[in-house]
Amino acid sequence: MELNNKMLKIKSRIFDFFLSSTDLTPSTFVRHLQELLKEELQAVQANAFINKSSLFRNESFIFEKVETYPNPTRYVEIPIFDQDVAIGQIDLHFHTPIPLPLESFHHISKELSIIFQHYNLYILKRHEEKQYEELFMITSKFHSEMKVETILSEVIRLLQKMYGDFSYQLLLTSDIDSVTHLPVKKLDFDDDNLCAMNAYVTGEVQYENSISDRRAHIYIPIKGGQGVYGVLQIISLDAAILPEAEVKFIRLVADATGSALEKTQLYEQSKQVISDLQLINETSHQLNTNLRLSEVTNFMVNKILHFFQAKETAFILFKKDGINVLSGSTEFFQYDMNLEKLAPIKEHLNSDGEPLFIGDLRLHNRLSKLPFCSCMIIPMHVPNGEKGVCVVTHTLPYFFSFEQFKLLQSLIHHSTLAFNNSMLREELERYVITDYLTKLYSRKYLDGKIDKSMKHDTKGTFILLDIDDFKVVNDTYGHQVGDSILVQVAEIIKANINETDIGARWGGEELAIYLPMIEWKLGKEIITRIIKKIRDETNPCITVSCGLSYWSKDSGITPRELFHRADYALYKAKDKGKNQLCVDFPLQDNLL
Template sequence: MNLHKSKWSGELKSSFFDLLDVDNGYIRFEEYISALLKSLEEILDTETIIFMKYDEWKQELITEASSTLMEGSSSLHVNPADPLIQKTHMKVFYNEPPCPGLSEFRLVLPLRAHHQLVGILAIKENDQGSLDLIEFQELERLAGECTNLIKAAKSLSNMGQEEKRYKQLFRVTEKFHSSMNMDAVLEEIIHTLQDVYPDFTYYLLLSHDNSSHKGLPIKGLEYDSENTAAMQAFLTGTIQMEDSRLHRISSLYAPLKGKQGVYGVLQVIAANTVVFPKDEVEFIRLLANTAGGALENAQLYQQSKRLVADLQLINETSHKLNSNLRLSDTILYMRNQISKSFQAEEIGFITLGSNQQPAVLVESTDFFHRQDSASYIEFLTKKITIDREPLYIGDTAVQEAILNKKYRSIMAVPMIQIDSLKGYAVVLHQDPYFFTFDMFKLLQSLIHHSTLAFANSMLREELEKMVITDSLTKLFSRNFLDEKIASSFEKDEQGTFILMDIDDFKIVNDTYGHQVGDEVLVQVANLILKNIRGTDIGARWGGEELAVYLPDVPLSIGVAIAKRLVEKVNMTSNPKVTISSGMSHWKKGRMDSAKSLFKRADEALYRAKKSGKNKLIIHEDDIVLLP
């Protein structure tokens, strides 16, 4: 069969220009290959012609088009030692399959450019055996012409794809710069890559990421043997490759780089590939750089918003705390602010006295009032009193001194006023590394700005206590007692009053001296404080006379308390003394007053001293109230 070059060359070129998009100068590659094969089938009068592209990285021949209807696509692995690859001088394989898997084809035309295999035309002969009549030289020219046409079509097709990619990049850049939401930026990176490279797999490896990005393939960037290339990309800011010929997987790691640093790494995985396609590296690099700048802007924006919110919080807190709150109100307000800002599970406020012994304020959360908090308080108190520095512990599992490891994250900040350590605030959470370093800095600022208000509240309450407290016995003053009893008459249903006098106190002073006499007064006062409730009032009535008022307490309970005090003083005082007590009681509905209450207790005390001392006497007007 004698082929006329001018005829078949013109037909092939005509099919090329027929499919050319004149407006854009591009060609639809898949359509063109199909048309080319159909033209060749007619020219050569064959049954089927298949075009298989050679993938250098995968070392495979991949079926791209056929002159007849074909279902799906297939691939054929090519050994580098096969004649198709090695014998570059051989232009035509006729009745001699160049590699396993092509035995069904009578003729194989290698398509080469600069001695490099581009693909093959695998040709099946029809029943007439038309291929026998074609000269090899003519087939070689045909293969060369097809190679040129396919290269031209591929080049024009690639230009269209490149334009599409860079339009995508331009669109994505516009979207990046219009958004300050980090999740939106990350989502757009993945969606763009999936659109451009649907066959690749992607992961975003982010450093110090604590957010929950729903549905996005995000991993933490950690240094380990499997992520050496990722860490190298993160540290150097340059693209890294990782190829596995054994597993036929190639990975690219592109740093998400901004002007101020690297914020993560984009991992792109190409499966069934020995070497990552070099033509795709530049686009991925540009996308990663654009995304890195967008991430930086989003992060800076979020940081600025957080800083503004932090300053507002500090300003609001300082303003509130400087409004002369009581200590309990100050601590409760601080606790609420810390709970709202840090999502802490437990919040404690520990004061340190002159002996550096810790005391937990009642406004602390429940955990700090339980025994299982002791190891935390002991450890923190020791560290803060020695170092006088804020303490940040990401995971208490490494602290042997803390026996109970329930709460893994700790932040503790000392409260220092004019070089005096007043105490510290501590926040806890069960999750390790729950608190960020930014949270730690914010807590320091909050405590620093609130320490003055805290110290002022403590000082004010100490001064108030000094005004209403007897300096020797630490019992309340007579004036404070009078105020509380007057208030009780207005709001309570009843109340019991006990007036006590230390028997023969003058003898104690004359025998042991006034200093010992003062010590005896303190002993009796301490016994009173230990045997009454926090709502009861122990007071120094005057001299060696002491008083106790029990608001809303019936006479029978008051009798039990007074008798217990008489017994305790007799048993524990040193030098040994005794007390005499007089008791009175009021109840709503009776015509009574505070003045009458005092007078009746004083009369009962007088009878107790006259009738032998070391006893309790209830005024006869009140004894009728006993059950």
Template structure:
């Protein structure tokens, strides 16, 4: 009779358990709570609590309860001080356990001799005598089996959810070629699936711009040997830390062509990494690795197309009929835009490689005094090795050079084996330029050198047509043409006529060859003291001239006085000059002839009043000033 009652009791419990599963509307935690309520009703107990074994601490943590309010002792669980007592128990239940004075009955639910769950019952004065040991054993077995099935069901449901998530992520990976989007989706998925885990992306490439993502550099000299092992081997690695009380998984982000980084996942409070999570994270890392590879290949293809377009556009621009200055401005602009450079200069060397000139169109920095330090140091290296320079930090590579610009790329311009000059590209930040950028710059300059040389030769030929052979200043005809054009387009202009004092004595004393050298020295002083838009010309014999388009009279007088001073100090043999200055202003009836005439009269006055001075003449006023 007693056996029949026990069988019916067990069948009733199974039926209630089956009803809980068959509804399909409850979560696993809700089902476990309902299971405890059914058990509470069957045993006519006051409260029933379900504890699960924590793998790391070997203690028991509350998993479900029939209580509406938890006291601190129950909510905090129990430590491992009683585990040995439970594992040594001869039956699957313990009555009035010493380790649990607040409970009357404890069901021990084990798996392979390891305690997995405890179901603790408070009878609240009810007697245990009405329940046989046989019934209690069967109740413990049925509860253990039910809990096991619920855990399996929960794991299956969670696994299904994760693989649906993986499927969604895979679809998203294949719909984008943006590396930032791929990395963001990896982190978003991990946050959703493992909210209690910590994770980092250890990437083997630059990761600028991944705002808000836990991205780190995968450094080859890093102390994290396990991460490097995963990266080098392409296999998952694990690392367990007793000190930090966590387990770490390193999953390589692997594509077909290589490994692009490592996904670091930290599981807190785990003695070993949860095995049921390994396969999912591995699949996620492999899928992400393939997506990263595709995104990287796409970026590389776009970069290659952009590089080819840059070379094509530049070559096309060089082959047009634009002036060299306009072409240089275009190329410098392209390099700044494509390479994210700060300063770009094209430096031409003279035939002996002892002096240099900066091509117009280079950025303004290269025409400053500070630039000469960089140019001379780099030029010395280029002339010595005849090789391109790729310097991540010039302050540590080349001594005694300003450290304002740290990243430097230099490509020599070589034509028919001769060094013509070099292109210099710089940025303030050290290691700013990628090596791919350096290779592209080399290709660009090699494609452009012949066109540069031809363009300079063409402009040199044009210049020779309008240039005096001896002084290298412009011819008088060229000055006349430019001055006529200026009087049509500008608001004003100033003209300076220059004559060497006592030049006949120089020729008589030293010979005409020395006289020619004096003229050349004067021409050099003129070239150094005027703007690129100003025109220095040989007027005739020992007379030279300067025209300053758009400049007021005061500027012309200042330049004339400066020349008087410089020539007296820096000519060999020592000579002096006299200058006549005239100006024109729009609105007045004036021509080039009248401007020339007034300057000639002023020069005549200077020569007749002591020489070595500047005299200014206008229409209604004649005056002079001594040299400054």
């Protein structure tokens, strides 16, 4: 009866301890139980010895047995069982002989074993709750940040916190450069670690024991919904094996990691897709604003340099008469000395015509002369049967990704229409303002330019040229030769005036030249040189008569008067015998 009362009191006090204590760790529980036993059984000392592999395997402590040679009349050992398996004992020491019969301690052993079993269930439940709380916390953090570095850091932190006696390594299929401070390694498919490869391929946990170095390895696949992204390697230095329940939990952690990595990857891919679409949309919107060809090229080159981090970019047209690098392309492609290096690109377009994605040009048969390594070449469909191409390069090998190559193809596809529209628009403008036969400017364009010049400039020289005896040429050689003569004279004019000067077809066999901001004396030198070249270089040989007029701010003459004076000077040149120049302007009217 007394024993039952004592055990009832011990259990009641343990129950009170559970209700009132904020520290229910195994170490606190065992120490409290020792004190209870000392008090209730009137023992001088109570020492607990618990096997580390039992219910306390998750705690970093062990109660060791005190090695003594006690007096058997004052010392008793109380074994503790878990499912009929001895997990330890509690040693009691008394000053006086043992106050209870030894049979009583069998009953105490059973009651204490039941208490330990219930406490063991409590510890396991609490451990599971703690595990899932931690898993919930890191999963929440995964979803809140969506960063690979955060995911890997949190996984390692959790494993080290929950299982500090083991070491870990994450073997991932992709390179993660930003986590060099973590135990992360690339899963090398050429590696001889067969267990890691089996875990990756099969998606199942693999075990490996090394007797020589007393290590146990567990390989747990890191799986997502769409694939396996790596393997978690767990290493035990003392060859201890994790219980199956713990392996099951770590598999949940690995699965959560795999899902988080997968979602992060999909998130990054979606962001990249959105960015790509924004680039294409912005580009398409900007290119639909009727830009000049040079503006289109400059816009596209800047976009490609920024978005693809390229070193050199060019848009090139391969014409029958040569290679035309569009204005706005980067510096390398603007040098004439580099144009011959582009000839193999033309050969490729003629023979294949497919886009090229080259990681290292040094290994390419045709394009090895280009001083780059990475290269993307995208053909463009341009008007008039010409061949166009966009060339994007970098000095480092394998700098561009295949996703960037596909994006560039889409970008060029969407921008080709803008290029073609700009080229056709400018070609149409040239048709409107130029003479079809001579390719000189039209009379209307010349009139407008002179009118604008006389409003904004301070001076200018105007010249009319008339082919002498042009009717005789047509009658003698035919109109085709007559047209050829007009073209020859036009080419001589264009070759001997500056880009700011204007050569135009005035009408019939009459041509005109306007030299803005040029004094009449310099204008006389220019046209005198042209008269000589026409006489010496045309075939059949012809001559021209010219009339020159000049204006300045002080002269106060109108465009109409400027034309009239040049026409009058031309008439005088014809009257004086042709093949010569006459000058007429307000201050002077002499044959020169």
